[in-house]
Structures are given as C-alpha cells and as structure tokens.
Amino acid sequence: MLVLLAGGAGYIGSHTAVELMAAGHDVIIVDNYSNSCPEAVERIAELAGRPVQAYEADVKDKAAMLAIFQQNKVDCVIHFAGLKAVGESVRKPLEYYRNNIDTTLTLLEAMRECGVPSIVFSSSATVYGEENPYPYIETMPHGSCSNPYGWTKSMMEQILEDAAKADPGLSVVLLRYFNPIGAHASGRIGEDPQGVPNNLMPYVAQVAVGRRDHLTIFGNDYPTPDGTCRRDHIHVVDLADGHVKAVEYAASHKGAEVFNLGTGTPYSVLEIVHAFERNSEKSVKFEFGPRREGDLAEFWANADKAAAVLGWKAERTLDDMCRDTWKWQSMNPQGYRSESE
Numbered sequence: 001m002l003v004l005l006a007g008g009a010g011y012i013g014s015h016t017a018v019e020l021m022a023a024g025h026d027v028i029i030v031d032n033y034s035n036s037c038p039e040a041v042e043r044i045a046e047l048a049g050r051p052v053q054a055y056e057a058d059v060k061d062k063a064a065m066l067a068i069f070q071q072n073k074v075d076c077v078i079h080f081a082g083l084k085a086v087g088e089s090v091r092k093p094l095e096y097y098r099n100n101i102d103t104t105l106t107l108l109e110a111m112r113e114c115g116v117p118s119i120v121f122s123s124s125a126t127v128y129g130e131e132n133p134y135p136y137i138e139t140m141p142h143g144s145c146s147n148p149y150g151w152t153k154s155m156m157e158q159i160l161e162d163a164a165k166a167d168p169g170l171s172v173v174l175l176r177y178f179n180p181i182g183a184h185a186s187g188r189i190g191e192d193p194q195g196v197p198n199n200l201m202p203y204v205a206q207v208a209v210g211r212r213d214h215l216t217i218f219g220n221d222y223p224t225p226d227g228t229c230r231r232d233h234i235h236v237v238d239l240a241d242g243h244v245k246a247v248e249y250a251a252s253h254k255g256a257e258v259f260n261l262g263t264g265t266p267y268s269v270l271e272i273v274h275a276f277e278r279n280s281e282k283s284v285k286f287e288f289g290p291r292r293e294g295d296l297a298e299f300w301a302n303a304d305k306a307a308a309v310l311g312w313k314a315e316r317t318l319d320d321m322c323r324d325t326w327k328w329q330s331m332n333p334q335g336y337r338s339e340s341e
C-alpha cells in the first residue's frame with residue numbers, strides 16, 4: 001500500500017515510516033518541519049534501505065495537499081501532524097485549535113475530493129479525561145480535558161467519527177496512544193524535542209547525557225505505591241508496529257474504530273528513573289518538586305481490543321525502552337542538529 005504520513009518527520013511518524021517500509025509498504029512524508037527536520041527523513045531512508053518521497057508543506061494548505069494526492073495514488077493517510085505540548089496549548093489555545101483541527105479538516109476534504117479511502121489518526125489517552133476509572137477501555141465516554149491540546153484530540157475524534165458516519169466508503173481508525181518513549185534500536189532516529197523537554201523520558205535522557213543538571217519530579221505525595229505518578233509507557237517501535245496493523249485493518253474495514261495502544265502495565269516516575277540509570281550506567285540526579293497542574297496520579301490502558309482485533313500487542317520491556325532511548329541520546333547528544341548543522 002502507499003501510505004501518506006502527515007507529520008511523518010516527527011518522533012512517532014519517523015518510526016512508523018521505518019516499520020511500514022519494513023513491512024513492504026511505500027510511504028510519502030508531508031511535513032512543514034515546525035517540530036522536526038529533513039535530516040530525520042534522510043535517516044528513515046537509510047534505515048529502510050530505499051529512498052523516501054518527502055514534501056515540505058503545511059497540511060493546512062489545501063491546494064498543496066490536493067496536488068500531492070493528485071500526483072500519488074494514496075491508499076491510506078496517517079495523521080500525525082499536530083502541535084502536542086500540553087502547557088503551550090494553555091498559553092496558545094488558538095494556535096492549537098487552528099493547527100490541529102484545520103489539518104484534520106483539510107486532510108478529510110482533500111481525501112474526499114481525491115478518493116482516498118482511509119485515515120489512521122494519532123489520538124491520545126488524554127481523551128479519557130479526568131473522570132474515567134483506569135485501566136481505560138475504548139467503550140468509556142470521552143471525559144473533560146484539562147487543557148486545549150486534549151480538547152483538540154477529543155474534537156478531532158468527533159470530526160473523524162462524523163465523517164465516517166456520513167461517508168460509507170470511508171474507513172477511520174482512531175489510535176489512542178498512551179506514553180510513547182524509546183527509539184529505534186539503531187540509535188539513528190529518536191525523540192528530539194526543541195528547547196526544554198516537557199515529557200519525562202527526554203528530560204531524563206538529557207540529564208544523563210549532561211545537557212541538564214537535574215530532573216525535577218513533579219510530586220511525591222500521590223496515592224501511588226511510591227508516591228510518584230504512574231503511566232503506561234510504550235516503546236515507540238511497538239507503537240509504530242500498531243500503525244502497520246491499523247493501516248492493514250483500515251484497508252478491509254469501513255466506519256470508525258477506536259483502539260488503545262498501550263502495554264497495560266504502569267510504571268512510576270521513580271521506577272523510570274531507576275530503570276534508566278540501570279540501562280545507561282549513568283546516574284540521573286533528581287529532586288522532588290511540587291505537583292504539576294493537570295497531572296493525574298495514574299492511568300494505564302486496557303489493550304485487549306487491539307490484541308483481539310488488530311492482532312497487536314506491545315512486546316518491548318521497560319529495559320528495552322530505556323536502553324534504546326540511551327543509545328539514541330548518547331549517539332546524538334544534541335539530537336539531529338549534531339549532524340545536520
């Protein structure tokens with residue numbers, strides 16, 4: 001199949017491109033490089049052992065998207081192209097609503113005009129909101145979100161479900177990611193956040209490599225076994241494999257389906273720090289600070305539906321996630337910039 005990856009130069013998109021090509025599919029990447037760089041595309045091609053067609057374009061640009069769909073007979077779109085920083089979304093809500101909703105509408109319109117039959121969407125566990133009990137299961141209702149980023153995901157799911165209801169020829173697969181970490185085992189591609197990392201794993205890795213002095217753990221008085229928050233961390237390559245299954249499922253299915261992509265096992269912030277130290281043989285200095293606003297004490301996935309319907313299950317362990325993150329970080333201490341600049 002020919003799969004168009006909107007936002008495919010980013011962290012999850014780049015790993016998905018490699019796994020799709022390893023499974024025998026062809027990919028086209030469309031990215032405006034607002035949170036990534038062309039070097040990532042070069043490395044995808046290097047890992048895949050064949051060239052990758054990439055377009056520098058804004059997915060909100062309908063004329064550009066129509067031209068790309070007219071030039072290529074795309075079978076499926078994966079929509080990764082979003083702004084994703086929770087804190088920034090509180091400060092810049094309009095930018096988040098504009099970019100995330102507009103990319104989705106533009107893709108759906110351009111797909112309809114060009115007869116592209118299926119779309120896989122990067123959603124998030126955040127749509128379960130603050131009220132649902134865990135483990136989260138797909139049949140639970142959307143909850144209320146604590147920030148505009150989360151609301152964009154919730155709204156985009158609604159838009160995609162409505163589009164599938166109205167168009168019997170359209171297949172929509174909504175993938176709710178839990179907490180992706182790790183990197184390709186080669187150390188050639190990985191997560192490369194701009195500025196100070198918001199998320200735990202890239203921060204831990206940057207402390208270990210000497211780019212940051214210490215980690216602040218946001219709260220150690222939660223009602224969890226060690227007092228720190230617990231999350232369902234999933235290896236990004238397992239997540240990428242979930243996309244391969246989702247694309248193949250979408251080809252033989254119509255309507256909208258939702259899948260959690262998680263491991264079903266939570267780890268605490270302290271467990272992550274200690275696992276990282278073990279796997280990198282580096283010490284990670286940390287101190288406890290106040291809770292971060294909007295954080296939930298813990299949540300994790302019920303991942304049974306993806307296993308039953310997609311035949312997908314996360315296989316990699318926490319040690320794999322830490323080892324591969326460290327390989328990427330130690331080989332690329334400044335991210336992609338160390339080679340591209």
Ligand code: NAD
Nearest residue numbers: 007010011012032033034035036058059081082084122124
């Ligand atoms: P990322 O920022 O690394 O990748 C997103 C890519 O989209 C970037 O390459 C960026 O340049 C591109 N992009 C953004 N807006 C664009 C636009 N208008 N036109 C063209 N390209 C555009 O993020 P990621 O971690 O790979 O996440 C991918 C998707 O998964 C996002 O939608 C994100 O919200 C979602 N998600 C991520 C996580 C996570 O923890 N990483 C969790 C749940 C959901």
Ligand code: UFG
Nearest residue numbers: 124125126177178179198199200203216217218229292295
């Ligand atoms: N944490 C720290 N210190 C840090 C960074 C994070 O203690 O410097 C803690 C947080 O307080 C939280 C845990 O590490 O308890 C995980 O935090 P992340 O920011 O790594 O992940 P979140 O669970 O907050 O959010 C992530 C994505 C969201 C997505 C959500 C659910 O950033 O986009 O997972 O999928 F919505």
